């Protein structure tokens with residue numbers, strides 16, 4: 001079926017089928033070109049085909065479909081010619097078959113019929129299979145796939161994208177108008193990190209479900225939303241940037257980065273949540289270091305039971321960075337920037 005609007009179909013359809021067909025069209029099911037060789041003609045799906053129209057509308061004979069007449073190939077007899085007798089034998093409901101048959105034959109484009117009459121076509125066997133012609137973003141062109149439920153499912157899921165309300169929240173908070181491409185890279189931060197712990201931390205932070213006192217209080221798990229050290233509301237901004245506890249850690253990170261030539265990093269929540277120059281691959285390593293840094297702060301926060309017991313955040317952060325530096329060496333995955341940062345310690 002390659003129609004591009006539902007009104008091309010005869011009769012009214014239940015809502016469910018309308019939605020299915022709409023999805024089909026969005027998937028690229030309506031994209032097709034005029035066949036140029038006989039085998040392409042023979043594999044054309046007859047029903048709902050925009051090239052096989054009677055009085056401007058594609059045809060749709062339900063009882064023909066039920067009897068397995070789906071492709072042009074199904075109209076051909078053993079000698080590979082369109083045959084009324086052959087079709088007659090296949091049909092169960094023969095009430096109006098002759099009129100239907102001639103309407104169909106009349107609707108098939110002349111060029112196609114000429115291709116079917118060629119010697120090559122008459123001497124060849126053609127196998128029909130259900131294919132989906134869709135636009136492939138990566139290959140930048142149309143591709144044909146064997147149409148399976150799995151393919152359709154994956155395709156529909158990849159098409160379904162609901163903008164997270166967190167995008168609006170973070171954009172407003174940081175007063176930044178991130179583009180769709182930037183958001184894609186920001187969300188990919190969580191998925192591209194190999195280590196699950198780090199990925200989960202960033203994912204939870206992005207979705208505002210990483211527990212801080214403000215959230216714990218909102219969830220009725222804490223008596224108040226205040227930082228145990230500074231006695232001010234403990235949101236992410238406070239916990240990761242403003243709190244007295246994390247100042248030394250920030251000083252260490254900024255000076256370590258400055259020593260290796262990166263001077264634009266300063267204490268700021270934005271860098272931890274949405275990364276630094278997120279669309280540029282050159283900063284991928286830096287963004288990973290920022291996430292390890294966030295992890296170090298949060299680990300210290302949990303270890304000290306929300307800062308109730310003394311702890312050196314700087315030491316924990318250093319340990320986390322060095323641990324990963326060693327770990328990646330054994331994994332044969334080198335982060336050169338991380339090595340440089342660790343060399344400054």
Ligand SMILES: [Zn+2]
Nearest residue numbers: 227230243244
């Ligand atoms: Zn504090």
